[in-house]
Amino acid sequence: MSRAALLVLADGRFPAGGHAHSGGAEAAVKAGRITGASSLEEFCRGRLHTAGLVSASLAAAAVLGVNPMELDAAADARTPSPALRVAARKLGRQLMRAARATWPSVELDALAREFPKGAHQPVVLGVTARVAGLDAVDAAHCAAYESVSGPASATVRLLSLDPFDATAVLARLAPELDRVADQAVEAAGRVVDHGVDALPSASAPLLEIGAELHAAWPVRLFAS
Amino acid sequence: MHLDHHHDGPAAVSADAHRPNGSRRALRIGLGGPVGSGKTATVAALCRALRDELSLAVVTNDIYTREDAEFLLREAVLPPERITAVETGACPHTAIRDDISANLEAVEDLEDEVGPLDLVLVESGGDNLTATFSKGLVDAQIFVIDVAGGDDIPRKGGPGVTTADLLVVNKTDLAPYVGSDLARMAADAKAQRAELPVVFQSLRTEAGVTDVAAWVRAQLAAWTA
Numbered sequence: 063m064s065r066a067a068l069l070v071l072a073d074g075r076f077p078a079g080g081h082a083h084s085g086g087a088e089a090a091v092k093a094g095r096i097t098g099a100s101s102l103e104e105f106c107r108g109r110l111h112t113a114g115l116v117s118a119s120l121a122a123a124a125v126l127g128v129n130p131m132e133l134d135a136a137a138d139a140r141t142p143s144p145a146l147r148v149a150a151r152k153l154g155r156q157l158m159r160a161a162r163a164t165w166p167s168v169e170l171d172a173l174a175r176e177f178p179k180g181a182h183q184p185v186v187l188g189v190t191a192r193v194a195g196l197d198a199v200d201a202a203h204c205a206a207y208e209s210v211s212g213p214a215s216a217t218v219r220l221l222s223l224d225p226f227d228a229t230a231v232l233a234r235l236a237p238e239l240d241r242v243a244d245q246a247v248e249a250a251g252r253v254v255d256h257g258v259d260a261l262p263s264a265s266a267p268l269l270e271i272g273a274e275l276h277a278a279w280p281v282r283l284f285a286s
Numbered sequence: 287m288h289l290d291h292h293h294d295g296p297a298a299v300s301a302d303a304h305r306p307n308g309s310r311r312a313l314r315i316g317l318g319g320p321v322g323s324g325k326t327a328t329v330a331a332l333c334r335a336l337r338d339e340l341s342l343a344v345v346t347n348d349i350y351t352r353e354d355a356e357f358l359l360r361e362a363v364l365p366p367e368r369i370t371a372v373e374t375g376a377c378p379h380t381a382i383r384d385d386i387s388a389n390l391e392a393v394e395d396l397e398d399e400v401g402p403l404d405l406v407l408v409e410s411g412g413d414n415l416t417a418t419f420s421k422g423l424v425d426a427q428i429f430v431i432d433v434a435g436g437d438d439i440p441r442k443g444g445p446g447v448t449t450a451d452l453l454v455v456n457k458t459d460l461a462p463y464v465g466s467d468l469a470r471m472a473a474d475a476k477a478q479r480a481e482l483p484v485v486f487q488s489l490r491t492e493a494g495v496t497d498v499a500a501w502v503r504a505q506l507a508a509w510t511a
Contacts, residue, residue: 077385082375156387219376283350285373285388 067194070164071187072204074211079156083149084216084284085109085209089272091220099227102217106210106235110242112266114209116140117184118246119261121205122198123253124188130173130181136258137182143270145277147182149286155180161190169193202246206239207232216284305397312343312403313509314393315502316382316419318446319430321412324456324489326354328430329409331495332502333363340404340506343368343396345389347378349411367400378411386423393423405506415444426505428498432457437466440474448478452485452501459488 070076086109090096096105120133141147158180162170173181173189180186184205191201214228245262252260273286305311317325329344336342342364346354348371355371358364370392374381381389393406408424410417419427429450431439434457440447447453453475461468468486475484485497 075384077387079385079387081377081380081385082373082388084375152388152391155391159387159390216375280352281350282373283376285375 064195068191068196068200068204071191071194071196071200072207074215076160078160079153080208080212081215082285083153083212084220084286085212086269086272086276086286087213087216088220088282088284089276090213090268091217092276093272095268096213096217096221098221099223099231102214102223102228103231103234106213106231107238108266109209109213109269110206110235110238112264113269114206114239115242115246115262115264117187117205117209118202118243119249119253120182120184121188121191121201122246122250123258123261124185125192125196125198125201126250126254127192128250128253128258130185130189131176132258133185133188133261134177134181136261137185140261140263140265141182141270142265143273145273145286146270148277149273150182150184151177151180152285153180153183154186157183157186157190161186161193165190165194167193198250199243199247202243202250203239206242206246210235210239220283305394309402310510312341312393312397312401312406313426313506314406314408314424315505316408316410316424316427317430318382318410318413318417318419318427318450319454320415320432320435323412323430323432323435324454325409325412325430326357327489328428328454328456328487328495328498329407330358330361330363331489332407332499333358335495335499336405336502337364341400341402343400343403343406344370345392345396345406345408346371347374347381347389347409347411348372349374349376349378354409354411365400368396370396374411378413379417382408382410382417382419382423384420386420389423404510405502415439415442415446418445418449425509426451428452428454428501430454430456433461433466433468433471434464437461437468437471438474440471440478443478447475450482451505452483452498453479454498455484455486457488458486459490 096102158174188201217223218225218228249262319325348354352371358369372388372392397403427450429446
């Protein structure tokens, strides 16, 4: 594997559309659930162990060669909110474009052909990591990190939060992030043997509800 | 990038001049510039001027609402299915320059759904003087400033003023009321831009968007040649 390829893929400036999404932070800020660095940390911790774990497991399983169609259906089943399913597919489509330009491959072309309007983002992330020569644990780290880095950078914009405080939140979460990535790789291994039902299905009802409310706002800064 | 030009290939990656089915895609022209300079009004006027001779569509990049798209819909400059709004996550310049994926999708979806198209206008959200479009998104760009924003803007330069394929100085009818010196603006723009063209326009006069529409027609002629 190339360690540097992981840096390219995990870079927040990788042009895959993430900048327009808050990962539920905009809804949580409006509802008063995120008001500063400590509540941002609690929000991110919750997201990491729910949506983050599921995303990381999907991505890791895709690296191990599990059928992306089956993973995509499993992601649908684990995403009750229609608005979040739409957002995940949009982000998957945008990542697919960036990935195909960055690591041209037959496998990504086939995925784009199969899902012209986008597959769930973690599935695309996993296939991308695979063609970039990365391992399941790398893709899991990437997905887990994205599950908290998106809300953190969005909160900097939404609350004018001190950017150093937001980054310190991410650093404090790092040990937990490592553990979630390891759990995801274990789960992905079980998927190889037992099928996609072995994927974790942790969910955060407030994220789902918040996403539905957010999608109906007439004025908002972020797409989700 | 030229990854797939055969029929039924996966979607294009970036500024690819051909669509997946092998046909040549529409010309894409970006319109950027500061808040309130008249980008949306210029897009509306261009649509009215060109819609009878060209197959047109518009992508707007509103910062936090759908107001620009809704203005164009309300003015009925094009049928609603030809106008798409992209959400930009509080950073309009990111969506047109650093991470263009959402805009590329909007452009391609328009071509798929209402095409074939001759021309897609991509309007940026109002931003600062450094905001320019990526060459991966548009083929040419127009930077719109206005006389009321200060007649020193051409002198100050910046990427938009200096490098845009066309600089439009809008609202010239207001110049006497805000103390802007049009001759000085023209001289400063010439100094910054050398041979790149500049149009002074007022959409409240009869000539309106005529010069800009002529420039767009010339771009399209070059694109299809």
